[in-house]
Amino acid sequence: MxxxxxxxxxxxxxxxxxxxxxxxxxxxxxxxxxxxxxxxxxxxxxxxxxxxxxxxxxxxxxxxxxxxxxxxxxxxxxTNHVTSILHDFETKLKTSISRHFTESYCRTPENTMQYTNKQNYIDLKTTLGDKYPLYHDQNRKVVDEFNDFFLFKPQFLYFLVKNNDFIDINIFSTPSNQYTPPAGCNLYEKDSRQIVVPLWVAIETFDFGTLQRFCHYSRKVVLEKVLKDFGLNYSDRDLFLNSLDIIRELRNKCAHFSLINRFSTASTFRILPILVNKLNMSPAQKIRTVTVNGGKKHTKHAAVLNLYDTLKVLGSYExxxxxxxxxxxxxxxxxxxxxxxxxxxxxxxxxxxxxxxxxxxxxxxx
Incomplete structure (x- = not known):
C-alpha cells in the first residue's frame, strides 16, 4: 500500500x-x-x-x-465481553496452578520458595529437545530457553518486591536467623530479613506468556491436576498447551483494541491436528509437508483461525x-x-x- x-x-x-x-x-x-x-x-x-x-x-x-x-x-x-471471559479463564488458570504446585512442592513454610527451584520442573531441552511438539514453530524458545525462565533468575525476588507495591516485605519476610532458603531456591535478604513470597501471591504478577511457560515446564504431578480443573486428562496435555497459544492470541488482540470482527490467529502459531479435529475447525492454512535443509521433510501444521474457531477453543473452557x-x-x-x-x-x-x-x-x- x-x-x-x-x-x-x-x-x-x-x-x-x-x-x-x-x-x-x-x-x-x-x-x-x-x-x-x-x-x-x-x-x-x-x-x-x-x-x-x-x-x-x-x-x-x-x-x-x-x-x-x-x-x-x-x-x-x-471485545469487552470477550475480555471479561478471558479474564475469568486466566484467573482460573492462575488459581489452579498456584494451588496444585504449592500442594506438591511448597506445603511447609520452609519450602515456600520451591517454585523458583528449576529442579521442580521439566527441562524440555534436555528431555525432548527438537522432538517436542511444535518445536519448529512457536515452541522453540519454550524448549531452548528453559534455564532463562524468569523464576530462575537470581534477582527474581528482588524485582518482584521492587516492582509490586502490594508485596509488603513486613508481611512477606522472616528473620534471617530463623530461615535458611532451600538449595536451588531464589533468595533476597533485606534488613536482616529473608523475603519469602508465596506462589499464590507472586502469580498475580505473571503475564499470560509466563503462565504458558509454567504449564509447559510443569511436571505431571502438577499439570495433571491443572488439566483436571479444566475437564481434561493428562493425555490432553498437548491439546491444552496449544489451546493456550490460541487464547493468548485472542487476549493480545483484545488488549490492543484491535477490531475483533477482523480477528485471526497469526500464521506463526501452528495448530495441532488433535485440536483441529476435536473442535472441527477450519484453519485457513492446511497441514502440509515441506522440504527443508537440503531435502529433509518437515510437517507444517495448520494455521490461521478466524474468530468463530478461536471462540470454539475458548468455549471449551469457559x-x-x-x-x-x-x-x-x-x-x-x-x-x-x-x-x-x-x-x-x-x-x-x-x-x-x-x-x-x-x-x-x-x-x-x-
Missing part, C-alpha cells in the same frame, strides 16, 4: 461523501472519528459496507455513517453465553436499519467472523 498524504478529519469526511456514503451530521462524524481512530471506525469496517470490497474505486451505495458507528460500537461491546446478546442485537439492528440493496450486511459480518450461519453462532454461544 503506497504511503498516503495526511488528511484532516474534514478531508476524510468530504472524501467519503464523494464515494456515496451518507453522513447526516458532519460535526458528529468529526467528533466520533477523532475519539475512536479513523482506521478502526472506517478502514477496518469498510469492506463490510462497500458495494464491491477490494475495488480501486470505492462506492458505498446505500450505506451511511450510522452503519459504521453501529458496527464499531458492536465490536467494542463484543461459557460464552454473554456474547449471545450483543450478537443478536447487531443482527436485529442491521436488519432494521441497513438499507439492503446489493448485499446482505449480516451475512458479510458473520462471514468475516468465520461462519455466516447465524444458527451455528447461537449454538456456539448458548
Amino acid at each position: 503506497p504511503i498516503k498524504p495526511f488528511k484532516s478529519t474534514l478531508d476524510q469526511h468530504n472524501l467519503l461523501i464523494t464515494r456515496g456514503l451518507t453522513i447526516k451530521n458532519k460535526d458528529f462524524f468529526i467528533d466520533y472519528v477523532n475519539k475512536n481512530n479513523y482506521f478502526n471506525v472506517i478502514n477496518g469496517i469498510e469492506d463490510l459496507l462497500l458495494v464491491k470490497p477490494g475495488d480501486k474505486v470505492k462506492n458505498y451505495d446505500t450505506a451511511s455513517f450510522d452503519d459504521f458507528v453501529r458496527l464499531h460500537k458492536f465490536d467494542k461491546i463484543l 461459557k460464552l453465553s454473554k456474547l449471545k446478546k450483543p450478537l443478536k442485537k447487531i443482527i436485529y439492528s442491521n436488519n432494521k436499519n441497513f438499507k439492503k440493496n446489493k448485499y446482505d450486511l449480516n451475512v458479510r459480518l458473520l462471514e468475516r467472523m468465520g461462519n455466516n450461519n447465524y444458527s451455528d453462532w447461537k449454538k456456539l454461544l448458548s
Whole structure:
C-alpha cells in the first residue's frame, strides 16, 4: 500500500461523501472519528459496507455513517465481553496452578520458595529437545530457553518486591536467623530479613506468556491436576498447551483494541491436528509437508483461525453465553436499519467472523 498524504478529519469526511456514503451530521462524524481512530471506525469496517470490497474505486451505495458507528460500537461491546471471559479463564488458570504446585512442592513454610527451584520442573531441552511438539514453530524458545525462565533468575525476588507495591516485605519476610532458603531456591535478604513470597501471591504478577511457560515446564504431578480443573486428562496435555497459544492470541488482540470482527490467529502459531479435529475447525492454512535443509521433510501444521474457531477453543473452557446478546442485537439492528440493496450486511459480518450461519453462532454461544 503506497504511503498516503495526511488528511484532516474534514478531508476524510468530504472524501467519503464523494464515494456515496451518507453522513447526516458532519460535526458528529468529526467528533466520533477523532475519539475512536479513523482506521478502526472506517478502514477496518469498510469492506463490510462497500458495494464491491477490494475495488480501486470505492462506492458505498446505500450505506451511511450510522452503519459504521453501529458496527464499531458492536465490536467494542463484543471485545469487552470477550475480555471479561478471558479474564475469568486466566484467573482460573492462575488459581489452579498456584494451588496444585504449592500442594506438591511448597506445603511447609520452609519450602515456600520451591517454585523458583528449576529442579521442580521439566527441562524440555534436555528431555525432548527438537522432538517436542511444535518445536519448529512457536515452541522453540519454550524448549531452548528453559534455564532463562524468569523464576530462575537470581534477582527474581528482588524485582518482584521492587516492582509490586502490594508485596509488603513486613508481611512477606522472616528473620534471617530463623530461615535458611532451600538449595536451588531464589533468595533476597533485606534488613536482616529473608523475603519469602508465596506462589499464590507472586502469580498475580505473571503475564499470560509466563503462565504458558509454567504449564509447559510443569511436571505431571502438577499439570495433571491443572488439566483436571479444566475437564481434561493428562493425555490432553498437548491439546491444552496449544489451546493456550490460541487464547493468548485472542487476549493480545483484545488488549490492543484491535477490531475483533477482523480477528485471526497469526500464521506463526501452528495448530495441532488433535485440536483441529476435536473442535472441527477450519484453519485457513492446511497441514502440509515441506522440504527443508537440503531435502529433509518437515510437517507444517495448520494455521490461521478466524474468530468463530478461536471462540470454539475458548468455549471449551469457559461459557460464552454473554456474547449471545450483543450478537443478536447487531443482527436485529442491521436488519432494521441497513438499507439492503446489493448485499446482505449480516451475512458479510458473520462471514468475516468465520461462519455466516447465524444458527451455528447461537449454538456456539448458548
